[in-house]
Amino acid sequence: MLFTKNKKYNSIIGKGEALSAIGFLSPTLIIFGTFILFPVIFSFYLSFQKWNSFSWSGSFIGLENYIRMFQSEEFWLVLKNTAIYTIGTVPLNMIISLLVAYGLNKKLAGKKFLRTLFFAPVVVSPVAAALIWRWLYDPNFGLVNYTLGIFGVSPINWLNDPNAAMFALIGMGVWKTFGYNMVLFAAGLNAIPDSYYEAATLDGAGAWSKFWHITIPLLSPTTFFILVMSMIGSFQVFDIVYILTSGGPLGSTKVLVFYVYEYAFKFNGEMGYASAISYFLFAILFILTMAQIKFLKTKVLG
Amino acid sequence: MIKKNKIYEGISSILIHVVMYALAIATIMPFVWMLLTSVKDMSDIFVYPPKWLPTNFRFRNYVDAFEAAPFGRFYLNSFLVSATVTIGQLITCSMAAYAFARLKFRGRDLLFYIFLGTMMIPANVTMIPTYMVLSWLGWIDSLNSLIVPGLASAFGTFLLRQFFMTIPRELEEAAFIDGASRIQVLVKVIIPLAKPALATLAIFTFMGVFNDFIWALICINSEELKTVQLGLATFRDKYLTQWDLLMAGSVTATLPILIVFFIAQKYFIQGITLSGMKE
Numbered sequence: 001m002l003f004t005k006n007k008k009y010n011s012i013i014g015k016g017e018a019l020s021a022i023g024f025l026s027p028t029l030i031i032f033g034t035f036i037l038f039p040v041i042f043s044f045y046l047s048f049q050k051w052n053s054f055s056w057s058g059s060f061i062g063l064e065n066y067i068r069m070f071q072s073e074e075f076w077l078v079l080k081n082t083a084i085y086t087i088g089t090v091p092l093n094m095i096i097s098l099l100v101a102y103g104l105n106k107k108l109a110g111k112k113f114l115r116t117l118f119f120a121p122v123v124v125s126p127v128a129a130a131l132i133w134r135w136l137y138d139p140n141f142g143l144v145n146y147t148l149g150i151f152g153v154s155p156i157n158w159l160n161d162p163n164a165a166m167f168a169l170i171g172m173g174v175w176k177t178f179g180y181n182m183v184l185f186a187a188g189l190n191a192i193p194d195s196y197y198e199a200a201t202l203d204g205a206g207a208w209s210k211f212w213h214i215t216i217p218l219l220s221p222t223t224f225f226i227l228v229m230s231m232i233g234s235f236q237v238f239d240i241v242y243i244l245t246s247g248g249p250l251g252s253t254k255v256l257v258f259y260v261y262e263y264a265f266k267f268n269g270e271m272g273y274a275s276a277i278s279y280f281l282f283a284i285l286f287i288l289t290m291a292q293i294k295f296l297k298t299k300v301l302g
Numbered sequence: 303m304i305k306k307n308k309i310y311e312g313i314s315s316i317l318i319h320v321v322m323y324a325l326a327i328a329t330i331m332p333f334v335w336m337l338l339t340s341v342k343d344m345s346d347i348f349v350y351p352p353k354w355l356p357t358n359f360r361f362r363n364y365v366d367a368f369e370a371a372p373f374g375r376f377y378l379n380s381f382l383v384s385a386t387v388t389i390g391q392l393i394t395c396s397m398a399a400y401a402f403a404r405l406k407f408r409g410r411d412l413l414f415y416i417f418l419g420t421m422m423i424p425a426n427v428t429m430i431p432t433y434m435v436l437s438w439l440g441w442i443d444s445l446n447s448l449i450v451p452g453l454a455s456a457f458g459t460f461l462l463r464q465f466f467m468t469i470p471r472e473l474e475e476a477a478f479i480d481g482a483s484r485i486q487v488l489v490k491v492i493i494p495l496a497k498p499a500l501a502t503l504a505i506f507t508f509m510g511v512f513n514d515f516i517w518a519l520i521c522i523n524s525e526e527l528k529t530v531q532l533g534l535a536t537f538r539d540k541y542l543t544q545w546d547l548l549m550a551g552s553v554t555a556t557l558p559i560l561i562v563f564f565i566a567q568k569y570f571i572q573g574i575t576l577s578g579m580k581e
Contacts, residue, residue, distance in 0.1 A: 118326060128556045
């Protein structure tokens with residue numbers, strides 16, 4: 001009985017499976033081919049072209065776009081800003097999200113409610129969130145300066161002072177994204193067996209020593225994953241920069257994607273040069289991704 | 303000894319509660335402040351020290367905001383785009399996921415790895431050529447430019463494929479014996495069983511598309527085609543410090559997503575946890 005059932009099943013399933021596969025996959029393949037695969041290749045081609053978006057034609061100029069990029073002072077400033085944003089956001093974000101996840105893992109009244117609140121900034125639109133923060137950062141009537149004032153800090157012109165704007169951006173960036181990492185850390189913490197902690201308690205280990213010697217090492221795959229994903233994310237920050245500072249003041253918050261946007265779409269229409277910058281960004285993200293894959297492989301195989 | 307431990311535990315528990323609740327309040331404070339500002343009179347907004355509660359609740363700010371910019375229209379556009387992309391993705395991703403999970407064909411695994419690889423390619427990198435493709439298709443300044451590129455998703459395909467793999471084959475076999483085609487099996491057997499995964503994908507996609515800004519910024523020029531996010535951004539340029547209107551607009555743009563989130567929180571959390579385990 002079982003045999004005939006399988007035979008019949010196999011004979012149906014065996015017929016034209018490749019053909020069905022083409023049918024099932026074609027919508028996805030068409031969209032992907034047009035809007036991902038072709039663009040990736042074409043972008044590479046464009047980066048060796050002088051391409052003007054107004055005349056819609058290009059000419060081959062070899063490495064000139066890349067040479068121009070590396071010789072441009074603005075490019076280095078933008079790269080530096082992006083790096084500062086990343087260095088400023090990622091560790092702070094990870095510390096806060098780990099602590100919050102750790103706290104939520106303890107006995108706590110209203111745990112679910114708290115988690116909801118911590119996660120709320122993640123789901124709202126970056127545009128609206130950045131508008132709220134523009135108001136919070138208002139130099140005269142903003143809540144941020146008011147709160148700092150209670151502790152005796154004199155008012156800061158957050159968004160118009162070149163020395164402060166990046167901090168304002170980092171502060172908002174951390175607020176907007178730590179809830180996401182909190183969820184990932186929480187999943188990682190849940191995966192650590194209780195028996196490890198119980199054994200450590202029997203050996204007389206304190207809370208701090210348990211955190212340091214059990215939680216941190218066992219959490220390291222999650223931590224590494226979050227580290228790389230957060231870096232990939234923060235290298236591409238755009239929306240909140242656009243609304244909060246528009247890259248200013250004096251270019252102090254101009255980041256890579258904003259730079260691409262300006263060259264390609266805002267005023268210059270230099271698609272070739274902007275593509276070269278995009279590819280440079282791609283290279284950075286690619287290296288990060290490879291590091292991620294390599295690490296996970298050694299973890300799994302190792 | 304035991305007593306001392308109890309006291310220690312009690313103190314640390316209180317401490318954790320205090321810290322966690324303080325952090326939670328700080329986290330949602332911006333939203334509270336947005337809501338309060340959105341119903342304040344300008345004379346209550348520009349005061350120092352800040353006034354928490356408005357003297358009079360001025361709900362007219364919302365009417366003013368909707369009169370200052372066609373937020374109703376923006377909403378309609380955003381909703382249209384988000385809903386179409388979400389439904390489209392549910393269909394294309396289910397189909398592709400079924401092929402990867404169940405059909406045997408040459409090069410399947412290689413194709414699947416290429417798929418996973420595209421998940422790593424950030425949209426910002428392909429922004430320029432994608433814009434060009436859209437422009438060759440004549441879709442710049444049309445809602446098509448926001449809809450069509452989103453009609454397939456590597457993440458969605460992956461998520462559903464992983465879920466489909468957990469469904470026992472026996473359930474399909476019975477349907478095949480009854481003479482069902484593959485499409486029928488997918489629609490009548492697999493999809494009903496995969497509801498949680500589909501819900502997760504739907505919510506994630508909807509939220510992502512609804513909140514998307516950069517594509518609308520690049521592709522849309524006409525006022526009547528703007529999405530909520532783009533509309534809000536242009537609103538900012540026009541009413542720089544009119545915080546009553548700006549905050550009313552922000553509430554309009556955040557509240558629907560927040561409400562969906564509060565109701566369907568489970569699926570948000572699931573989606574993230576899954577994305578974290580995609581390796």
